[in-house]
Amino acid sequence: MASITLDRIDKRYPNGYVAARGLSLPIADGELLVLVGPSGSGKSTVLRMIAGLERPTSGTIVIGERDVTHLPPQERDIAMVFQSYALYPHMTVRENMAFGLRLRKQPDETVARRVAEVAEALGLGPLLERKPAQLSGGQRQRVALGRAIVREPKAFLFDEPLSNLDAQLRVETRAELARLHRRLSATMVYVTHDQVEAMTLGTRVAVLKDGMLQQVAPPMELYRRPQNQFVASFIGSPSMNFVRGTIERDNGRARFVADGFTLAVMDSLATRAGPVVLGVRPHDIALDGAHEGGPRGVVSLVEPLGSEQIVYVTTPGGHDLVAMVTSDFAPRVDEPVALRIAPSAVHFFDPQSGARILAAGATY
Ligand SMILES: Nc1ncnc2c1ncn2[C@@H]1O[C@H](COP(=O)(O)OP(=O)(O)O)[C@@H](O)[C@H]1O
Numbered sequence: 001m002a003s004i005t006l007d008r009i010d011k012r013y014p015n016g017y018v019a020a021r022g023l024s025l026p027i028a029d030g031e032l033l034v035l036v037g038p039s040g041s042g043k044s045t046v047l048r049m050i051a052g053l054e055r056p057t058s059g060t061i062v063i064g065e066r067d068v069t070h071l072p073p074q075e076r077d078i079a080m081v082f083q084s085y086a087l088y089p090h091m092t093v094r095e096n097m098a099f100g101l102r103l104r105k106q107p108d109e110t111v112a113r114r115v116a117e118v119a120e121a122l123g124l125g126p127l128l129e130r131k132p133a134q135l136s137g138g139q140r141q142r143v144a145l146g147r148a149i150v151r152e153p154k155a156f157l158f159d160e161p162l163s164n165l166d167a168q169l170r171v172e173t174r175a176e177l178a179r180l181h182r183r184l185s186a187t188m189v190y191v192t193h194d195q196v197e198a199m200t201l202g203t204r205v206a207v208l209k210d211g212m213l214q215q216v217a218p219p220m221e222l223y224r225r226p227q228n229q230f231v232a233s234f235i236g237s238p239s240m241n242f243v244r245g246t247i248e249r250d251n252g253r254a255r256f257v258a259d260g261f262t263l264a265v266m267d268s269l270a271t272r273a274g275p276v277v278l279g280v281r282p283h284d285i286a287l288d289g290a291h292e293g294g295p296r297g298v299v300s301l302v303e304p305l306g307s308e309q310i311v312y313v314t315t316p317g318g319h320d321l322v323a324m325v326t327s328d329f330a331p332r333v334d335e336p337v338a339l340r341i342a343p344s345a346v347h348f349f350d351p352q353s354g355a356r357i358l359a360a361g362a363t364y
């Protein structure tokens with residue numbers, strides 16, 4: 001296996017569209033890096049440049065020790081696993097897995113040994129004589145992966161490989177892929193638009209928007225310390241709430257004030273007095289019926305999910321907030337509730353740039 005380094009990559013398509021800008025991203029040997037972003041953010045473009053199917057307009061791509069920027073795909077030794085797994089329907093699983101090695105004129109014993117090893121590792125042994133039509137979606141996915149693994153590539157690239165599967169199978173195959181990654185210690189770059197998939201799979205997650213990297217970090221770091229408002233809203237479900245307002249200083253204390261919404265915040269924020277965007281995750285809002293101080297609102301909708309419920313609350317100033325609370329408390333539509341938000345749980349962003357605002361003395 002090998003590391004992959006993207007260094008200041010720009011990609012302008014012939015029609016002038018810029019799909020990647022100044023993208024620098026080192027991917028360690030054996031890492032599972034997830035590239036996540038909304039549709040059209042440039043994820044497939046980046047993957048295709050690593051595979052050699054697209055040339056960057058500028059910048060370099062290094063795989064292992066070798067600069068591959070100008071090498072064709074077949075000289076890069078990379079396996080790309082697409083969403084449509086394209087197995088040969090008339091061949092058995094065994095023949096499908098052996099195909100690439102036979103094409104490379106490997107001796108029969110080598111082919112038989114590699115296929116047996118990989119089939120064993122992927123639990124495909126009992127399926128070797130079946131044709132693709134006799135397999136489930138998840139099994140086909142595994143065969144496609146096996147076919148790539150027997151070639152012993154330097155890295156695996158996945159472009160939304162699970163999006164054809166139904167919800168339950170997607171969760172199973174995702175877990176299987178994570179286990180497989182641990183077993184193989186293979187370098188993998190995995191593209192998805194699904195933030196849950198990104199969070200659950202990635203050792204690190206790179207968030208892409210408009211061809212630009214927004215943040216690269218382990219999943220929980222993205223969740224706890226999003227570096228800008230885009231990452232904050234993209235990662236986490238339901239999405240983070242945002243309220244525009246002002247940090248006011250009052251005798252060394254600090255509070256956040258918006259129309260009909262006042263909240264005590266960390267006093268270290270007094271140095272950042274001025275307009276801000278407050279962010280608070282639905283899980284960081286607790287609700288109760290008491291009314292002493294703090295922000296209040298009226299319940300507009302309750303969505304029970306079982307152990308938890310999503311409660312939509314409208315504040316007097318017309319801000320709509322989403323709270324995710326346990327099912328112990330039973331708020332009713334049109335009833336007033338108090339919102340409890342811990343000062344340590346809120347995030348602040350610059351209203352112009354969207355960048356995370358750091359409290360004085362904070363280490364992040
Ligand atoms: N061959 C092409 N020519 C021009 N524009 C393209 C081409 N391929 C992709 N794009 C554009 O580049 C942007 C990024 O595309 P893509 O990498 O496929 O995004 P993603 O995989 O994140 O959905 C999109 O706006 C897309 O329309």
Ligand SMILES: [Mg+2]
Binds near residue numbers: 043044045
């Ligand atoms: Mg894509």
